[in-house]
Amino acid sequence: MEVKFLIPTPFRKHTGNSDTVIVHGQTVEEALISLTEKYSPLYRHLFSDDGTLRGFINVYINDNDIRYLEQGRTGLKDADVISIIPSIAGGIDVRLPDLSQEEILRYSRHVIMPEVGMEGQKKLKAASVLVIGAGGLGSPVCLYLAAAGIGKLGIVDFDVVDVTNLQRQILHSTENIGRSKLDSARERISEINPHVETKAFNTMLTSKNAMDILCDFDVIIDGTDNFATRYLVNDACVLLGKPNVYGSIFRFEGQVSLFDAKRGPCYRCLYPSPPPPGLVPSCAEGGVLGVLPGIIGTLQALEAMKLITGQGESLAGRLVLFDALALTFRELKLKKNPNCPVCGEHPSIRELIDYEEFCGVQSHQAGSAQKPAGRDNKTEITPKELKERLDRGEDIAILDVREPVEHEICSIGGKLIPLGSLRQRMNELDPEHELVVYCKTGRRSGQAAELLRKAGFKQVENLVGGITAWAADIDPKMARY
Ligand code: ZN
Numbered sequence: 001m002e003v004k005f006l007i008p009t010p011f012r013k014h015t016g017n018s019d020t021v022i023v024h025g026q027t028v029e030e031a032l033i034s035l036t037e038k039y040s041p042l043y044r045h046l047f048s049d050d051g052t053l054r055g056f057i058n059v060y061i062n063d064n065d066i067r068y069l070e071q072g073r074t075g076l077k078d079a080d081v082i083s084i085i086p087s088i089a090g091g092i093d094v095r096l097p098d099l100s101q102e103e104i105l106r107y108s109r110h111v112i113m114p115e116v117g118m119e120g121q122k123k124l125k126a127a128s129v130l131v132i133g134a135g136g137l138g139s140p141v142c143l144y145l146a147a148a149g150i151g152k153l154g155i156v157d158f159d160v161v162d163v164t165n166l167q168r169q170i171l172h173s174t175e176n177i178g179r180s181k182l183d184s185a186r187e188r189i190s191e192i193n194p195h196v197e198t199k200a201f202n203t204m205l206t207s208k209n210a211m212d213i214l215c216d217f218d219v220i221i222d223g224t225d226n227f228a229t230r231y232l233v234n235d236a237c238v239l240l241g242k243p244n245v246y247g248s249i250f251r252f253e254g255q256v257s258l259f260d261a262k263r264g265p266c267y268r269c270l271y272p273s274p275p276p277p278g279l280v281p282s283c284a285e286g287g288v289l290g291v292l293p294g295i296i297g298t299l300q301a302l303e304a305m306k307l308i309t310g311q312g313e314s315l316a317g318r319l320v321l322f323d324a325l326a327l328t329f330r331e332l333k334l335k336k337n338p339n340c341p342v343c344g345e346h347p348s349i350r351e352l353i354d355y356e357e358f359c360g361v362q363s364h365q366a367g368s369a370q371k372p373a374g375r376d377n378k379t380e381i382t383p384k385e386l387k388e389r390l391d392r393g394e395d396i397a398i399l400d401v402r403e404p405v406e407h408e409i410c411s412i413g414g415k416l417i418p419l420g421s422l423r424q425r426m427n428e429l430d431p432e433h434e435l436v437v438y439c440k441t442g443r444r445s446g447q448a449a450e451l452l453r454k455a456g457f458k459q460v461e462n463l464v465g466g467i468t469a470w471a472a473d474i475d476p477k478m479a480r481y
Contacts, residue, residue: 003031003080010086014041028059029072031082037342048086056310058085060263076436077113085263096122097151103195115154120309121149125195128152130217132205132233134181135159136283136293137223137247137300139171144301146189146196150308153189156201157181164481165184168290205229207352210236219304221245223297225283227274228355234259234267238343243307243316247300251286254296254322257304257315257334261343264316269337269344274359283439292324379449381461382437383470399429399437401448402467406440410479412470419444424452431457438463438470440481 005021015021016039023032023038032053036043048054060068064203066074076082099107099121110116110124129150131138134157145153159181161172169181176184182200189198201213205224214220215238220234220246230248238243246267259266299320306312321330341350389396398414399408400410407416417425419439429435435457439445442465449462463470471478 001076001078001080003028003076003078003082005031005035006081006083011042011045011084012472014045015039025076027072027076028061028074028082030064031076032059040429056139059083060085063263065197065263069475070221081359083262091099097125098122099125103149106193106195107397109274110148115311116309118475120311123308123310124149124305125151127219128154128217129219129221129304129308130154130156130214131221131223132156132229132462133173133223133225134169134185135223135225136168136249136288137297138185138221139169140294140297141221141301141304142171142189143192144298145304146193148301148305150196150304150407152199152217154201155185156203156205156314156357157211158202158204164284168288168293178388185326205232207232207355210352211240213238214242217242219243219245219307221247221300221304223247223300226359227268228359230267230272231358232352232355235349237261238266238268239351239402245287245300245303245307246317247296248294249278249288249292250283252289252292252324254292254324255319256296256299256303256322257319260314261336265334265336266340266343268342269340270319270334272337272341281444289324291430292322295322295324301350304312376463378459380455380464382464383473386436386463386470390419397430397433398449399435399445400439401437401445402439406481409481410471412438412467412475414438419448422448426452426455429457432457434459434461436461436463438466440466441468 001022001461002022005023007015007021012019021035021038023031023034025034030047046054046057051074051137053059061069061076061080066072096119099118104111105127107121110121111118127150129145129152131141131153134142134155138155138157142153142155160177161176161181161184163177165172166174171188172181172184180202182202186198186200189196200345203209205213210232216256220233220237220242222230224233234244237259238261239348241262243258244257244267246257246259248255257270258264303315306314317334319332319334321332336343338345339346398412398415400411401415401422402416402418403418404416415428435452437445437449437452438459439448442462445466446462449460452460468480471480
């Protein structure tokens, strides 16, 4: 059989810089032997002294790992493609760092396990992991990876610690409210393990900076909370050939997987396009149980450690769904989509795109102040304007489209009809009467206003910034959430 080997970058100096080599053989073993006969220096990189394949070398026939086939005895067909995948931060030409006496003692519960051992611990020290987002998922990821002795931890975030973060973002503490999450994270990490080098990127991840930031790290961990950044992280990882440890959370449910386009599907193979803006509520709107990001983020940290030490069965090609209320894990098989626009056979995305546009995100900066003042085509109202008009005793109906639990926390009065039941309950409102709609931030009420206008309501205005803006501008004593 004539088969093609794909040669990984670190080995190419032994194949005269060729990235592919054609050989003949009936089985994987025969093909490997003919490859190493052709390029003899490769032998010692691929095989141990006892003639077995080295532990950090994985061999794939087309998309299948030979460990799950018949290993070296796996038969070959004409035109099969064999990939040699060395584990990251391991082996070839990478001299593993030494561990000091203090480090050996610190990591002794790792070092005494044969699956980790001195070599595994050195691999962790040699490895670099980039965590995107120092929030709910990023917290356990940073804490556990720092404790475990990852050599370099990069963190991308541009937010400051807010009191509403503390219910789940255990990297940050009460005294750090108002400080940058990066400063808070760095301090906490160095308290846990001073051997870890942290690299902080105080920026939003964008199409302009993503490739530069991601390229220096072995493993990327996606702890983002919005679709635009998720697609950006995915595409950058595919283009750079980096593994992307994915996690997402909402209310009581979480998802985890490993997207590694070199050996399995990517995020776009799973979700080719994002949901329309507003369809899937954010954690800020829908809430999230505090422990949930702890569980999902910890699984992400675990997956990163398995990848680095080359142990266990990776989550590539598997999506794990966690339901905290039922306490169940379900697993779905994921397939690589041959038509995937970024990792498929004929990719249309060859460089990073505009992800805000791709996800249909509109700028929230469109202030109402610039809008024409004519009452008839006004679609928004600021808290200040509304307050003034109510104080003048103007006859305006007010509609809260949040959920009853939110209405219970705080309200500015008016009728409560949650957005989800507005279509059915519209008849409870007078379409001739001027109506101001509000929610927490102005997003859901924007949709509600649109819905009402389409249904023939004469004058509907959305309260800009929602009750959050009202609390900030009009009523500082109001409870916020
Ligand atoms: Zn894909």
